[in-house]
Amino acid sequence: MPLARDFLGIGVDLVSWSRIQRFWASHSQEFLERLLTPTEQSRLRRSSRPLDFFARSFAAKEATFKAGGAKKFAEESLREIEITLDGGTRFRARSHGHSNLIQGEGEFFETPDGVGARVTVWKEGQAGDA
Amino acid sequence: MDEQQIFDKVRECLGGALGIEPEEIRPESSLVRDLGAESIDFIDILFRLERAFEIKIPSGELFPANLLNEEGWVREGRVTPEGLKVLREKIPSLDLSEFEKDPRVSNLAEQFKVQMILDYIREKVTKNIQAS
Numbered sequence: 588m589p590l591a592r593d594f595l596g597i598g599v600d601l602v603s604w605s606r607i608q609r610f611w612a613s614h615s616q617e618f619l620e621r622l623l624t625p626t627e628q629s630r631l632r633r634s635s636r637p638l639d640f641f642a643r644s645f646a647a648k649e650a651t652f653k654a655g656g657a658k659k660f661a662e663e664s665l666r667e668i669e670i671t672l673d674g675g676t677r678f679r680a681r682s683h684g685h686s687n688l689i690q691g692e693g694e695f696f697e698t699p700d701g702v703g704a705r706v707t708v709w710k711e712g713q714a715g716d717a
Numbered sequence: 718m719d720e721q722q723i724f725d726k727v728r729e730c731l732g733g734a735l736g737i738e739p740e741e742i743r744p745e746s747s748l749v750r751d752l753g754a755e756s757i758d759f760i761d762i763l764f765r766l767e768r769a770f771e772i773k774i775p776s777g778e779l780f781p782a783n784l785l786n787e788e789g790w791v792r793e794g795r796v797t798p799e800g801l802k803v804l805r806e807k808i809p810s811l812d813l814s815e816f817e818k819d820p821r822v823s824n825l826a827e828q829f830k831v832q833m834i835l836d837y838i839r840e841k842v843t844k845n846i847q848a849s
Contacts (some may be wrong), residue, residue: 613733
């Protein structure tokens with residue numbers, strides 16, 4: 588049976604380097620353990636640029652939640668979305684641990700004082716699903 | 718721990734998270750409108766409060782979570798009366814008297830004030846003392 592895509596929305600988020608650096612200096616361990624999926628944690632540990640990885644992952648997660656329903660201010664919510672960076676300017680988002688598979692594709696953009704992400708998010712299921 | 722000690726510690730947490738002088742922070746300050754908090758800052762604030770007061774703050778207990786995804790709680794970008802009732806039950810320290818007049822979801826974060834954090838921490842600390 589073919590897969591059907593149910594468009595959920597478009598999200599954009601921008602985080603400033605000053606905030607990223609302040610957060611990372613105080614909470615790098617908490618970020619790792621409480622906001623990232625196990626796969627993301629292992630990718631971050633292997634990353635040669637962890638601050639950049641953190642900034643992009645955070646912006647991508649926030650943009651995805653804005654697109655999919657804006658569950659802001661909930662750390663567990665951020666952990667429910669897994670971000671895969673392609674090493675360049677693009678990323679994929681995928682819900683983690685849910686039967687209703689939410690997916691997204693997006694790209695990063697840079698500003699003089701931060702990094703941003705824009706993403707298109709959809710829900711995927713079998714055609715004919717309610 | 719008395720009120721002043723709680724206030725001083727909360728101000729220290731907010732000052733550190735938001736990059737501002739603690740003296741600029743007042744109980745009536747709105748985290749977003751007056752102190753310039755953004756989404757990453759709310760998580761920063763949670764983590765700092767947990768450390769400073771040696772408490773665990775469950776998701777959604779201090780700042781509302783998942784509200785926007787619940788059917789019936791939001792309609793056409795505005796929080797419904799049912800949604801307001803749930804907010805009051807879940808976050809009694811959140812003063813919604815101003816928000817009720819124009820309950821657009823986009824206005825909600827502006828209602829998060831320092832006083833709300835102080836009320837929450839006081840109750841949490843008191844409970845911890847009683848339990849120990």
